[in-house]
Amino acid sequence: xxxxxxxxxxxxxxxxxxxxxxxxxxxxxxxxxxxxxxxxxxxxxxxxxxxxxxxxxxxxxxxxxxxxxxxxxxxxxxxxxxxxxxxxxxxxxxxxxxxxxxxxxxxxxxxxxxxxxxxxxxxxxxxxxxxxxxxxxxxxxxxxxxxxxxxxxxxxxxxxxxxxxxxxxxxxxxxxxxxxxxxxxxxxxxxxxxxxxxxxxxxxxxxxxxxxxxxxxxxxxxxxxxxxxxxxxxxxxxxxxxxxxxxxxxxxxxxxxxxxxxxxxxxxxxxxxxxxxxxxxxxxxxxxxxxxxxxxxxxxxxxxxxxxxxxxxxxxxxxxxxxxxxxxxxxxxxxxxxxxxxxxxxxxxxxxxxxxxxxxxxxxxxxxxxxxxxxxxxxxxxxxxxxxxxxxxxxxxxxxxxxxxxxxxxxxxxxxxxxxxxxxxxxxxxxxxxxxxxxxxxxxxxxxxxxxxxxxxxxxxxxxxxxxxxxxxxxxxxxxxxxxxxxxxxxxxxxxxxxxxxxxxxxxxxxxxxxxxxxxxxxxxxxxxxxxxxxxxxxxxxxxxxxxxxxxxxxxxxxxxxxxxxxxxxxxxxxxxxxxxxxxxxxxxxxxxxxxxxxxxxxxxxxxxxxxxxxxxxxxxxxxxxxxxxxxxxxxxxxxxxxxxxxxxxxxxxxxxxxxxxxxxxxxxxxxxxxxxxxxxxxxxxxxxxxxxxxxxxxxxxxxxxxxxxxxxxxxxxxxxxxxxxxxxxxxxxxxxxxxxxxxxxxxxxxxxxxxxxxxxxxxxxxxxxxxxxxxxxxxxxxxxxxxxxxxxxxxxxxxxxxxxxxxxxxxxxxxxxxxxxxxxxxxxxxxxxxxxxxxxxxxxxxxxxxxxxxxxxxxxxxxxxxxxxxxx
DNA sequence: AATAGAACTATTTTT
DNA sequence: TAGTTCTATT
Numbered sequence: 001x002x003x004x005x006x007x008x009x010x011x012x013x014x015x016x017x018x019x020x021x022x023x024x025x026x027x028x029x030x031x032x033x034x035x036x037x038x039x040x041x042x043x044x045x046x047x048x049x050x051x052x053x054x055x056x057x058x059x060x061x062x063x064x065x066x067x068x069x070x071x072x073x074x075x076x077x078x079x080x081x082x083x084x085x086x087x088x089x090x091x092x093x094x095x096x097x098x099x100x101x102x103x104x105x106x107x108x109x110x111x112x113x114x115x116x117x118x119x120x121x122x123x124x125x126x127x128x129x130x131x132x133x134x135x136x137x138x139x140x141x142x143x144x145x146x147x148x149x150x151x152x153x154x155x156x157x158x159x160x161x162x163x164x165x166x167x168x169x170x171x172x173x174x175x176x177x178x179x180x181x182x183x184x185x186x187x188x189x190x191x192x193x194x195x196x197x198x199x200x201x202x203x204x205x206x207x208x209x210x211x212x213x214x215x216x217x218x219x220x221x222x223x224x225x226x227x228x229x230x231x232x233x234x235x236x237x238x239x240x241x242x243x244x245x246x247x248x249x250x251x252x253x254x255x256x257x258x259x260x261x262x263x264x265x266x267x268x269x270x271x272x273x274x275x276x277x278x279x280x281x282x283x284x285x286x287x288x289x290x291x292x293x294x295x296x297x298x299x300x301x302x303x304x305x306x307x308x309x310x311x312x313x314x315x316x317x318x319x320x321x322x323x324x325x326x327x328x329x330x331x332x333x334x335x336x337x338x339x340x341x342x343x344x345x346x347x348x349x350x351x352x353x354x355x356x357x358x359x360x361x362x363x364x365x366x367x368x369x370x371x372x373x374x375x376x377x378x379x380x381x382x383x384x385x386x387x388x389x390x391x392x393x394x395x396x397x398x399x400x401x402x403x404x405x406x407x408x409x410x411x412x413x414x415x416x417x418x419x420x421x422x423x424x425x426x427x428x429x430x431x432x433x434x435x436x437x438x439x440x441x442x443x444x445x446x447x448x449x450x451x452x453x454x455x456x457x458x459x460x461x462x463x464x465x466x467x468x469x470x471x472x473x474x475x476x477x478x479x480x481x482x483x484x485x486x487x488x489x490x491x492x493x494x495x496x497x498x499x500x501x502x503x504x505x506x507x508x509x510x511x512x513x514x515x516x517x518x519x520x521x522x523x524x525x526x527x528x529x530x531x532x533x534x535x536x537x538x539x540x541x542x543x544x545x546x547x548x549x550x551x552x553x554x555x556x557x558x559x560x561x562x563x564x565x566x567x568x569x570x571x572x573x574x575x576x577x578x579x580x581x582x583x584x585x586x587x588x589x590x591x592x593x594x595x596x597x598x599x600x601x602x603x604x605x606x607x608x609x610x611x612x613x614x615x616x617x618x619x620x621x622x623x624x625x626x627x628x629x630x631x632x633x634x635x636x637x638x639x640x641x642x643x644x645x646x647x648x649x650x651x652x653x654x655x656x657x658x659x660x661x662x663x664x665x666x667x668x669x670x671x672x673x674x675x676x677x678x679x680x681x682x683x684x685x686x687x688x689x690x691x692x693x694x695x696x697x698x699x700x701x702x703x704x705x706x707x708x709x710x711x712x713x714x715x716x717x718x719x720x721x722x723x724x725x726x727x728x729x730x731x732x733x734x735x736x737x738x739x740x741x742x743x744x745x746x747x748x749x750x751x752x753x754x755x756x757x758x759x760x761x762x763x764x765x766x767x768x769x770x771x772x773x774x775x776x777x778x779x780x781x782x783x784x785x786x787x788x789x790x791x792x793x794x795x796x797x798x799x800x801x802x803x804x805x806x807x808x809x810x811x812x813x814x815x816x817x818x819x820x821x822x823x824x825x826x827x828x829x830x831x832x833x834x835x836x837x838x839x840x841x842x843x844x845x846x847x848x849x850x851x852x853x854x855x856x857x858x859x860x861x862x863x864x865x866x867x868x869x870x871x872x873x
Numbered sequence: 874a875a876t877a878g879a880a881c882t883a884t885t886t887t888t
Numbered sequence: 889t890a891g892t893t894c895t896a897t898t
Binding site for chain 2: 083084110111112136137213214216217302303305306404405406407427464466468469470610611612613629630631632650653654655656665666669691692
């Protein structure tokens with residue numbers, strides 16, 4: 001069924017009960033004047049400047065619902081772009097709630113999903129096939145690795161990572177290899193080599209029938225520009241375009257919006273199918289431009305590193321003449337204390353428009369601050385406070401822990417596990433990035449796209465079956481020379497003399513498996529994939545209908561035939577059991593997909609998997625604490641929020657300090673973090689932090705000082721953790737003494753820190769004036785830090801060589817006391833807490849939790865499987 | 874070809 | 889430290 005059948009808004013079948021009929025209008029009721037204006041405004045363009053927590057999702061959904069109810073648009077004429085798939089699903093649900101089944105046929109999706117949808121429909125226009133593969137960053141890197149190797153470009157310092165990010169940046173600017181070649185310095189061999197890499201990369205993607213992430217947007221723009229008739233179809237269809245998080249759009253995304261909001265010129269109008277009706281046209285015979293609504297907050301722009309251009313929002317009024325601007329400043333999310341802190345921090349960004357969030361809700365409790373001696377100590381505080389909050393009646397799912405970098409999860413996870421607090425890490429090493437999951441997925445990808453070398457190459461070695469690099473190269477040469485798909489090349493392995501007789505059987509069997517699966521995936525009918533009929537009696541099991549096989553069946557077939565799970569289970573490494581479980585989990589995901597979207601097919605499944613965002617896994621029903629980076633946290637809110645690692649070098653991150661505008665972006669990140677909190681905000685840091693094997697002194701973040709003292713209640717201030725009071729900052733010194741009961745206990749652990757002769761004063765260098773003035777001392781610091789690091793490493797090596805362990809190492813090994821039986825009354829000993837008595841055991845299996853009263857530290861809950869405990873006889 | 878151990882190196886955020 | 893890649897061995 002076509003999405004295009006509902007083009008004429010006359011005779012709209014629903015939404016007839018207009019708000020004017022008396023009584024409050026449910027779509028306007030409870031909105032403040034600014035929000036109401038944003039819902040009702042009609043014009044070519046509308047910019048909604050929406051401060052954090054100002055109800056923009058509400059405004060957007062109500063605006064869409066209002067358009068439909070007032071018969072100004074069909075659902076199918078609306079395109080709403082959100083930042084994550086989860087936000088899209090939520091928006092759809094809320095509009096459905098407002099209108100009944102009103103969201104049917106509406107496009108609510110991310111930029112990437114919308115573009116994939118368009119590209120799949122139009123791929124043939126420029127030499128792709130609809131079943132194209134979407135390369136994730138790892139796939140892109142794998143491809144680049146080959147190219148760099150082939151060109152010997154590594155000797156010039158090219159790596160898959162650096163060339164990949166450079167290509168990505170260029171693509172976000174809509175530049176291709178030829179554009180770059182036209183502007184580069186001809187005399188620079190590195191530049192010329194880069195162009196060569198870029199060219200080959202483009203070429204290989206095309207040969208593989210694959211797009212990378214950036215292509216999804218860029219190629220859609222390219223498609224629209226090269227084919228005005230195609231563009232006209234979408235320009236005509238989408239009469240109302242709404243874009244959320246507009247401050248984080250990059251040039252390519254901006255261009256896409258521009259293309260979609262162009263009027264259709266008369267010469268294109270002629271070609272429209274079905275023909276344009278008179279009422280669709282303006283006086284000059286054009287189809288007028290779609291109306292555009294964008295929502296954004298330049299203070300929350302945190303993706304400049306990905307090409308987001310803040311100018312898109314700043315210059316919106318110039319770009320779209322006649323635009324109306326509505327500012328939403330009243331906050332409905334957080335307490336005044338939290339907002340004051342947020343305002344104070346962001347106020348230090350001088351290059352912004354003045355804006356102040358306010359709330360009518362009252363001050364609320366103060367922000368809680370804590371400084372640990374190490375990240376371990378910091379994590380302990382977080383875990384204890386979470387337990388406290390939970391005891392106080394807060395659900396785990398109302399609590400989130402934020403950090404700047406994914407590597408900070410380690411210490412947090414360790415302590416949360418020990419405290420038996422259920423938690424979930426969003427993002428980080430995602431499920432689909434696990435090696436074994438990628439292995440299994442590579443079969444499915446290859447089945448859907450037998451021309452893709454990356455997935456094919458991966459599946460050859462998963463599991464190990466004796467096909468090595470040599471055999472792979474011969475096969476690849478053969479397929480290229482003969483112009484075959486990889487599957488066909490494998491079936492004809494007998495024609496490759498270099499491959500020995502033993503391997504031929506293996507290769508042919510694998511080729512047959514893939515061919516058979518591809519037929520099933522295509523519904524058993526003819527495909528562009530495997531024209532070679534296989535005289536194989538086992539074929540009979542495939543049904544002859546055109547129905548594509550369920551994804552789970554395909555996956556099951558692949559897993560069974562390759563014996564991946566069995567081979568993992570057969571190994572002794574306990575990690576391999578977890579890997580086998582991941583594959584079972586993947587099978588469950590596929591089954592779920594088949595139930596949710598019956599008949600959708602393999603390509604739809606692969607698309608969905610490629611485009612999941614970190615925040616999409618957030619499950620409000622899960623009853624777990626959420627751990628995530630502050631980037632992932634954008635758009636979310638929690639009753640209680642912990643912002644951890646608020647130290648110079650981490651937040652703002654060291655890497656950002658040298659970049660122009662880098663610190664300002666980090667400050668916005670801090671602002672985003674703070675404004676996620678509704679009721680309680682905790683800000684924590686550590687005075688020492690272990691960076692790869694080494695412990696370094698950390699200084700409080702400059703952002704801390706930007707928060708007025710009166711707003712933070714320090715349980716343990718940075719000043720108190722100095723050791724023997726070295727030079728302390730004025731600002732932080734001032735709150736000294738409000739430490740309370742924590743200081744005593746914590747000070748006892750001081751010996752664990754590094755030698756405390758180093759003063760723990762907050763970072764120098766203000767918010768950043770001239771970048772030249774800032775970068776010089778910064779690089780100086782980096783140099784000395786590097787020297788220090790080398791020296792420490794040398795000492796550590798010597799110490800290890802001398803047989804003495806390193807005193808500060810935290811035991812990182814994963815324990816498994818799986819078989820430990822405990823009962824009330826048993827006495828146990830714990831590595832850190834000493835001896836204690838078990839008062840009870842709850843939970844089952846690997847989730848068994850022991851309740852223990854320790855002689856020294858009192859009651860603790862421990863996960864039996866993982867806690868560092870042993871029974872005392 | 875597969876494995877185990879040694880050496881090396883990178884330390885940001887992500888659709 | 890930890891993850892990866894290189895090298896030597898079987």
